[in-house]
Amino acid sequence: MAGNASKMAGYRLTPSLHLVGRLAGGAAPSPLNARSSHQYRIDGRAWGRGRTHGYVTGLGSRGCIVAKASKGDVEKTTPSLEFGEDAAAFELSEQNVTSWALFFTLLTGVLGLIYVLWIDPSYGVGSSFTGLIESLAPTSEIAILEILFVFAVVHSGLAYLRPYGEDLVGARAYRVMFALISLPLAIAAVVFFINHRYDGIALWNIRGIPGVHEAVWIASFISFYFLYPSTFNILEVAAVDEPKLHLWESGIIRITRHPQAFGQLVWCLAHTAWVGSSFMVATSLGLMAHHAFACWHGDFRLKRKYGDAFEELKKRTSIVPFAAILEGRQILPEEYWKEYLRLPYLFLVPFCIGAYVCHPLMQQASYWLGW
Secondary structure: OHHHHHHHOOEEEOOOOOEEEOOOOOOOOOOOOOOOOOOEEEOOEEEOOOOOOEEEEEEOHHHOEEEEOOHHHHHHOOEOOOOOEOOOOOOHHHOOHHHHHHHHHHHHHHHHHHHHHHHOOOOOOHHHHHHHHHHOOOOHHHHHHHHHHHHHHHHHHHHHOHHHHHHHHOHHHHHHHHHHHHHHHHHHHHHHHHHHOOOOOEOOOOOOOOOHHHHHHHHHHHHHOOOOHHHHOHHHHOOOOOOOOOOEOOHHHHOOOOHHHHHHHHHHHHHHHHHOEHHHHHHHHHHHHHHHHHHHHHHHHHHHHHOHHHHHHHHOOOOOOOHHHHOOOOOOOOOHHHHHOOHHHHHHHHHHHHHHHOHHHHHHHHHHHOO
């Protein structure tokens, strides 16, 4: 590719990272794949996929495209994305009504299928699964650890096998299979947790202390802002768009490379303080053990897919929140807070309020199932 550097001069980079315009010597332009692993540098700064404008002036080291942009273009774009993607980016103008209609159709179909095969007391096998687990456990604390262990093995195991499965059946088919296996196990864990959360030994009770309820609610709300950015790509989650393993770089990833683990820790601490039972302690330990493994496993999978690009990203990020920033390895861009003023994060507000309001309904449904 370096041999074509002179021919690349004069190209313009559009928001979709296609090269258009005029090649030196009058050659016809050819598009550059927006999903390629090439890096883009404008005026000496690194830029990631999605919002780059400028003119290509040549090729830098390691195949990087060196470009020049106007001051106005620079002010309108998102800087400092050198090796990864822009997290939680969402543009209403890029949405397709047909895709979202298909999403809700698939969601309804999958949830309906899970209800019939797993949840329904008459035909579903969910009660048989939890019954088997309980028969093998002397206490409910051990039972929830067994459920979480089965979920962890299946969930992480399927994630490890993802590149091989996608080669066999395709990315969309593998994602659907992944969901149909993982979601029922997650439902079993949630229902069993709700029904048994006060089991075991009552270690403390601070629920009557003024302000505790509000503190637990605020902590739980904050924990959702540490969701992993791929969670927001719900069209990929539902396999409407082709699912991908993303190398995120902006937003919450600047704070911690594994935000979901920290968010889970905040949730566990808040709910353990509120519930105060030995069952809750066992549940929190099981959840955090899985997330601790997921930190290593997530890095392994990103390294397997992205190689040196992930290693470079790893150097400027951290697992422990804010560690890379305090150590000077991560420099937050100006107006970093704007990376949170995006629709997916704004949507978390009504989502968290709705989930809280629906707590009694979730409890009633769990009591009805009796798992």
